[in-house]
Amino acid sequence: MTNPSTLYCGGVLHCPAEPSATALLVRDGRIAWLGGDADAPAADRVVELDGALVTPAFVDAHVHATDTGLVLSGLDLSSVRSSGELLASVSAFAAGRPGDAVVLGHGWDESTWVDPRLPGAVELDRAAGGRRVYLSQASIHSALVSQALLAACPEAAGVPGFDASGWLRRDAHHVVRVAAQGSVGRAQRVAAQRVALAHAASLGIAAVHECGGPQISDEEDFTGLLALSGAGLPEVYGYWGELSGAARARELGAVGAGGDLFADGALGSRTAHVSRDYVDGEGCGHGYLNAVQVRDHLVDCAAHGMQGGFHAIGDAAISTVLAGFAAAAAVLGTDRVRAARHRVEHAEIMSKRLIAGFVEYGVVASMQPAFDRLWGGAGRMYESRLGLARSLESNPMGAMHGVGVALAFGSDSPVTPLDPWGSVRAAAAHHSAAQRMSVRAAFAAHTRGGWRAVHLDNEGVLALGAPATFAVWDTPVGVERGLPVLQADDPELRGPADPTPLPVCRRTVLRGEVIYEEGIS
Incomplete structure (x- = not known):
């Protein structure tokens, strides 16, 4: 018995193969018909679009769902602009909570503060009334922690990245993060997920790629999230970042042994492995893997029929990863390496040589356009870390797209917010004009690119027989060639701070099922 059919009519469809289409019929989870309203077939239900735009739904190719949910329902520090504001936020949040509670917060970014002085562990103790405090920096690669939490994790004092001030990086951060996240009970985790x-669905996102692993989450958190996939919510495609852990990734239900498998850290914490010293600190960051480990991981992935991947931000780390790809190709053959569509997350500091390596080995670049919007350009964090010239060369998605690198866009939420249209505009309005993409190409990277990254090549389009996975939008500034207008008419207003209103999601449909409808919670 077939499910009831639904006709969506009276809209504007992003459908290059049928540019005049204003209606589509959904039957059994697929698009059964496309065309004009006058020719529409009968259906069990009719949804009048009232001129709204219909596009393929978005895919966010890099998220951390539990952390995102905890931020959305907890202590969000992204708007604090001083040590005092941070302490006041902690104090207000901690008030009334049990004395044994752990205060979890996220999103502070000292590069946006006039005075970048950070509060110490003792100050955090005072603000939280003696409670344990864990506050991850925007990059999630370092954190401020209280004296009480340091005391509960004495093993952190003996590993790299420890600082008695309470600002922890590298291995020390991982130790304390595990302890802090372990305080979150199962019910709270599921609620956060x-x-x-649900928030992703309200933004027209029908699928996310969860990047988990032993240093990011635990196995219960990961498998619990996968169990929610598609159950009235967006689908979840999981990556488990454990070195040479392809067999375990498969057992956990992951689609790949990669994601946040760290080859280095992050620019915000000066732990990304770059080839030239940071201009505002000593050294070149830290590389966590060598080429032999990368090779062995890719060979292990091949043995288990799994996609692999790595987190690599700095050019030195990416160079190491590509050396490992070359070594793996010597064992497996280049064609087999390319066919796997292995991934690199972030790929922020690139060169022509490194971009050529992505092309050679068919590497998917999972990138976050909001990184440039928030931290690129003059006077921002990338310039303070790298200098202006190097900062303007970062996140070169336009150059990569231009030579055929496969792109999949995401947010790395909660590092940056879930904001798909904002990310599309950020890619089109890169601080460096040489790295800008067309809105159409950026939209494809945030929709079809995400599906292709998980080997679902026929998804992400409005086409006859394709899965009925789409979003319906109000477009305040109108539609141009099947996509919303995202940039101001005045060239002087265009750029990362463009004031043009973004589209608002009215409905999100996943394989024919409505997973979000405006006004219904």
């Missing part, structure tokens, strides 16, 4: 996925 549901909050994150």
